[in-house]
Amino acid sequence: MHRSPTAEAEIADELAHVRSGLLPRYEAELPGARAAVLSRLWRGLAHDPLPWVVRREPGGEGLTLCLADGRRLHGPRPDPYATGAYVTVVRLGGADYDDPARLVTDLAVPHSASFAAEVGHSVASLALSRAAQEGHRPDEWPESDWAWEQRIVDGHPFHPTCRSRPGFSVAEQFAYGPEHRPVVELGLVPARAEECLVTGAWPRELRDGERVVLPVHPWQAEHVLKRTCEQRLSAHPLMSLRTLALPGGPHVKTSLSARLTSSVRDISLASVAASAVLSDFAEVPASRSDGLLHMTRTLGAAAAGSPDLAVVLRESPQSYAASGERVLPVAALATTALPRSPGWLADFARLALTVGLRLLELGVALEAHGQNLLVVLSPAGDPLRLVYRDLADIRVSPARLARHGITVPDLPSRMVTDDERTLRRKLFGSLVAGALAGTAGSGAALAQALEAAVPDLPPGPDLAALRADPLPTKALTLMRFSPRAGGDQWAELPSPLA
Structure with missing residues (x-):
């Protein structure tokens, strides 16, 4: 077996000084973590x-994948919808690999080195x-x-860089990572209105008088803004890491100029301008969903001249729970026993598809x-309604809206399209x-x-x-092998309805 000790050893060395x-528990978890990431990569x-x-x-x-240089890469028959660690080893040429970072390195294709560092x-x-x-x-x-949200430990279920946090030390992961359940002290930065x-x-x-006070993530303040903040605001990090919940108050989406999975998490000035x-x-x-969908409202957004210091205040999804009901992100459902019932899973799929197709x-x-989609559960755990948050990546069709008497407001051009393939990719993927x-x-x-x-x-x-077409999905691995290509890239999966 090949090993890529660099990232693992660096984390171990820092951990020895921090905790x-x-x-020993970290070292015991490494084989399972390699298999989990290798499964996503495969x-x-x-x-x-x-x-x-090439074939x-x-x-x-x-x-078996036949590569352009004549080598062959062999692994188990993939289940593109499986989560967890079902791939423990693949074979490239004459060597077995259980380490995904070493595999990416030895593929020796364009951008292998940078992607291997992220995977490691x-x-x-x-x-x-x-x-x-x-x-x-x-x-x-x-x-x-x-x-x-803090129950979601493994991150994105299908992305090879599901837990990659380059630029974060071990101490910073403990201080800011939601799965470590910290209380984060947001800095408060005043700026002239x-x-x-x-x-x-x-x-x-x-x-503060004529000044606007912007909450800033402490990692951003230290590493990007290079400043200290005297005033602070206690908050709890959510699964996106850069969005945090104020106890009894709104959710605060902060700029975080670090690459997490595929993207650098800043907030564009165009997003701030269009948010209201x-x-x-x-x-x-949402009002035409027969009460099955709520959209969390954006309460306010502000930027002090740059995406590096911007913030969005968003209504908590808990606002849409009646007495005894619970609202949780769909990603958290896997931490419960609910999806293990085929009947429950069918009910949830029916609800989600009804809402998604109607919109x-x-x-x-x-x-x-x-992450964006949340479900409202009854006291007995039945799926009742959906809540959607973070509107920044939706797509809007003027032609379809016009057929229903809805006017498109002035939105960023990247959100507006009548291309049916683009619209369906966005929802189905x-x-x-x-x-x-x-x-x-x-x-x-x-x-x-x-x-x-x-x-x-x-x-x-x-x-x-x-029902008829292959199922589109973002080509997450291709996107990391081609980091200079702008926008989303897509793959097609065999339809589960075939």
Whole structure:
């Protein structure tokens, strides 16, 4: 077996100085973390349109990739909808690999070195995250919104860099990573109002006379803004790390100029400018969902001249829970026993597809992955309604909206399209290949849930496309092998409804 000790050893060395008692557990978690990341990587290698994979040859229980340089890469037959660590070793040439970072290095294709560093960091940080867990039972039901989000330890269920946090030391991962359950002290940075872009109703408690006070993530303050903050505000980090919950108050989305999974998490000035208009617009299609969907409102947004110092204040999804109900991100469902029931999973798929297809028909394609999409559960755990947050990546079709008498406001041009393929990719790639697949945990479970749910959905061209076409998904591995290519890139997965 090949090993890539760099990231793993660096984390171990830091951990020995920060929390030495955790070192044995960290080392014990490394094999499982390698397998978890290797499983995600193998999914991408097996399905993404990588230019140096010239042919894929299924055979028996495995799959062989024929590479442009004549080498052959062999692994198990992939389940593109499986979560967890089902791939423990693949074979490249004459060597076995259980370390995904070493495999990426030895593929020796363009951008291998940079991607291998991200993958190695993903393995090491995932082992660190798992080692620090005290555990929870699937029948435990947290009371706070942040406690649900902090149960999600492994990050993105299908991304090879699911836990990569380059630029974060071990101490900073413990201090800011939601799975470590810290309380984060946001800095408060005052700026003159005339130097700020402010939209929505900026709260009075975040004003100081003529100055606007912006919450800033402490990592951003130290590493990017290079400043200290005298005033602070206690908050709990949510699963995106840069968004935090104020106890009893709104969620605060901060700029964080670090690459987490695929993207640098800043907040563009265009997003700040459009936030209020977009929030008001989103309430219109939501109002036509027969009460099955709520959109969290953007309360205010501000930027002090740069995406490096910008913030969005958003309504907590808990606002939409009645007495006894709970609201949790779809990604957290896998930490409960609920998806293990085929009937429950079918009910949830039926609800999610009804809402997603209805909004798509109206002209709004949601980025409904497991982080943006939340579910309202009854006291008995039944899926009742959905809540959607973070409107920055939706797509809007003027032609479809016009058919339903809805006018498109002045939105950023990247959000507006009438291209049906783009609209369907946005919804199906995030909802079916993302949220539903991640909840189901396997292709067989996903197919069973969809087969039970789809006959109850209203017919239409979008549903027909979902049933007939391959399922689109973001080509997450290809995107990291081609970091200079702008925008999303896509792969096609075998349809679970085939």
